[in-house]
Amino acid sequence: xxxxxxxxxxxxxxxxxxxxxxxxxxxxxxxxxxxxxxxxxxxxxxxxxxxxxxxxxxxxxxxxxxxxxxxxxxxxxxxxxxxxxxxxxxxxxxxxxxxxxxxxxxxxxxxxxxxxxxxxxxx
Amino acid sequence: xxxxxxxxxxxxxxxxxxxxxxxxxxxxxxxxxxxxxxxxxxxxxxxxxxxxxxxxxxxxxxxxxxxxxxxxxxxxxxxxxxxxxxxxxxxxxxxxxxxxxxxxxxxxxxxxxxxxxxxxxxx
Numbered sequence: 001x002x003x004x005x006x007x008x009x010x011x012x013x014x015x016x017x018x019x020x021x022x023x024x025x026x027x028x029x030x031x032x033x034x035x036x037x038x039x040x041x042x043x044x045x046x047x048x049x050x051x052x053x054x055x056x057x058x059x060x061x062x063x064x065x066x067x068x069x070x071x072x073x074x075x076x077x078x079x080x081x082x083x084x085x086x087x088x089x090x091x092x093x094x095x096x097x098x099x100x101x102x103x104x105x106x107x108x109x110x111x112x113x114x115x116x117x118x119x120x121x122x123x
Numbered sequence: 124x125x126x127x128x129x130x131x132x133x134x135x136x137x138x139x140x141x142x143x144x145x146x147x148x149x150x151x152x153x154x155x156x157x158x159x160x161x162x163x164x165x166x167x168x169x170x171x172x173x174x175x176x177x178x179x180x181x182x183x184x185x186x187x188x189x190x191x192x193x194x195x196x197x198x199x200x201x202x203x204x205x206x207x208x209x210x211x212x213x214x215x216x217x218x219x220x221x222x223x224x225x226x227x228x229x230x231x232x233x234x235x236x237x238x239x240x241x242x243x244x245x246x
Contacts, residue, residue, distance in 0.1 A: 014226035015152060018233075020233055021236075025142070097221075098221055106140065110141075
């Protein structure tokens with residue numbers, strides 16, 4: 001990385017650039033579930049446990065504006081709207097796969113260090 | 124993913140587990156720079172552009188408590204303290220490499236969609 005470049009990038013590094021798109025608590029999870037195929041809003045809401053309606057709508061709007069997610073309104077009655085990944089979003093998901101694998105392989109360790117940390121903080 | 128497991132995991136999925144460790148704006152960047160080798164506090168502070176002293180210290184403490192980062196105090200005068208990745212942290216960094224690459228390859232697109240989004244928000 002050349003921090004003295006004459007054409008300054010707005011990003012510290014490639015990871016920083018990625019984080020501008022997926023940053024935050026919910027976006028990676030939304031993308032993860034959309035990686036399994038198109039989803040209706042209600043499905044996503046159930047899968048992304050704990051997200052509020054307002055937050056989910058806001059995150060989906062941002063992902064759509066950033067070209068990662070496509071929202072399709074079928075103009076039906078009752079309304080049918082679904083969300084799917086764009087090719088740009090698909091390429092992003094692929095880059096996130098190893099991180100999913102790491103979390104799966106280490107979930108027990110992670111659970112342990114997190115609960116230990118919480119105990120430490122409350123004592 | 125089996126959401127009806129009899130032993131409920133505290134994590135929605137592997138990605139969720141990973142995010143408990145690297146979640147937030149600064150941790151992935153701190154890890155990225157520590158991936159280049161041990162760093163003294165001042166070096167990290169310069170590299171992770173824009174992070175405040177208080178925030179950096181707090182994030183490093185959490186990463187240390189989670190077993191990702193090792194803090195070494197050499198008990199010297201003037202004080203010398205450095206931060207390095209643990210083997211657990213090294214394995215995490217490896218899983219983040221594709222995401223760094225994705226951001227690098229797409230940095231121009233990302234810059235464009237982000238600035239477009241900002242214009243849209245202010246108009």
